Ligand SMILES: [Zn+2]
């Protein structure tokens with residue numbers, strides 16, 4: 081499934097300083113549909129090159145990292161259980177840098 | 180397509196548009212336009228309720244190029260326009276002289292100057308003190324540099340504000356910052372700062388009062404606002420900020436927020452409700468004999484540090500005579516890489 085992933089607020093530094101990644105991701109861990117949970121584990125393995133603890137804590141993003149699916153706060157769509165669809169845009173922004 | 184997302188949640192305020200944000204403060208699910216309005220109105224209400232400004236005031240906005248001060252500059256100039264505050268707004272930036280960090284963030288501030296149409300004044304450590312942070316770090320290493328940075332920045336902002344003939348200095352400290360500082364001051368037993376850090380206006384007895392219009396504004400909302408409005412801000416960490424102790428406090432606050440978002444407001448409230456017991460001695464304010472800046476000692480902290488630097492004894496003035504935990508813990512936690520803290524000194528009140 082084609083997805084656009086965007087990293088901001090300093091998170092781009094963890095993935096080769098590239099903000100926008102057009103990726104192709106299939107269902108993870110035997111799920112029949114791709115969820116945010118599956119996407120996060122894919123991102124951790126495939127995109128994050130350094131200091132993964134700045135991005136993840138346990139099986140979710142670390143507190144202070146905002147997630148938007150198609151410009152909508154993922155807290156409204158079920159966070160980890162949010163189902164992803166073709167051409168979705170997922171944005172990760174760290175709130176933890178700078179003032 | 181029939182999926183969970185075809186069941187779109189509507190905004191609980193207008194019921195017209197799709198909800199885009201879960202507000203941490205109220206847990207309301209609201210659309211972008213209602214979010215902008217609530218966000219701006221709450222700051223307006225805080226400004227009015229606390230009489231932060233008087234018409235004709237010259238107001239310096241401490242601008243680092245980061246998210247908080249960028250959103251603050253944007254929102255303040257908008258409110259000033261919409262509600263006719265009659266303020267003269269200025270951007271005020273401090274150039275610490277940190278290659279690869281401050282020079283990049285200052286470029287952001289220069290762009291903001293154009294985007295928001297606000298005049299900009301930059302004061303530099305080099306001009307004020309004769310030293311850049313790069314030069315100081317070369318001399319003293321990475322151990323105590325945040326002490327220098329924090330003390331120097333505070334005074335640099337005051338001097339820049341004086342240059343601008345500003346009546347008020349506003350900073351972008353947000354609710355998360357203030358909750359974190361309340362916690363740190365409790366951990367340090369620093370009663371004087373505990374009561375100071377949670378008040379919306381400080382330094383009314385000093386040369387220029389400082390205000391924090393974002394005192395109750397959640398960091399999440401500031402970042403969401405900047406994202407939705409596509410505001411241009413800088414988000415790289417200070418290369419000299421190994422402030423691990425503060426980092427742990429931040430992480431703790433964020434963990435609490437995830438479980439119960441109200442926790443941030445409750446911690447601020449605790450800070451506000453602490454009263455100083457009569458047997459706690461508050462330091463008396465005077466002026467520095469050397470440079471005239473406010474100081475409770477013969478020389479102000481910046482002059483003590485500078486004297487050490489200039490005499491080649493940079494350790495001078497770094498220890499604190501006050502009981503409780505000083506900067507030592509913050510700066511000596513070797514090996515623990517700070518991964519979340521704000522740039523050093525930016526949170527000192
Ligand atoms: Zn609405």
Ligand SMILES: [Zn+2]
Nearest residue numbers: 467470479482
């Ligand atoms: Zn002095």
Ligand SMILES: [Zn+2]
Nearest residue numbers: 328417419523
């Ligand atoms: Zn610094």
